[in-house]
Amino acid sequence: MNQKHIPNLELCQEFDTLCKEKGIVVPETEFIWERRMGNWSLVKRREEGVPYFDTADLKIYIPAPLVSEQGEWLSKNKCIIPRYSNQENYTGWFATKVNPTLNILENTEANARQKMINYLLTEGIITTL
Secondary structure (H helix, E strand, C coil): CCHHHCCCHHHHHHHHHHHHHHCCCCCCCCEEEEEECCEEEEEECCCCCCCCEECCCCEEEEEECCHHHHHHHHHHCCCECCEEECCCCEEEECECCCCCCCEEEECCHHHHHHHHHHHHHHCCCCCCC
16 A cells, blocks of 8 residues: 555654544544554454454554545645655645745655644644545
8 A cells, every 4th residue: 555645653653642532533544553462553444333443452553534534634734735846855834814925844645634634623723624
């Protein structure tokens, strides 16, 4: 699978923590980061309704949103993200009344979008996905 369409584990962990702290329900994502026996791997969700923590097998699941899923969340919240990309970096920015000049630089579009979503959640600019 091409992982450039999914944010890295660290950004997904931050996203998961922010959503839990703020009581934000995360829509089910097509992919999840799964931890088994201390190792993380990216897997496709096997079925709808799989919990993010499985006490029987001591597995932990973290949402791993695709670029398309991130786009749905951002457009629903009226966040506009033009982007410029070159071979090494993606720059994303958004237009809101709060910070019209924020720039985020990341190595993939998925990471740039996730970093932006995490920022918007941290600042309380968006409260639902």
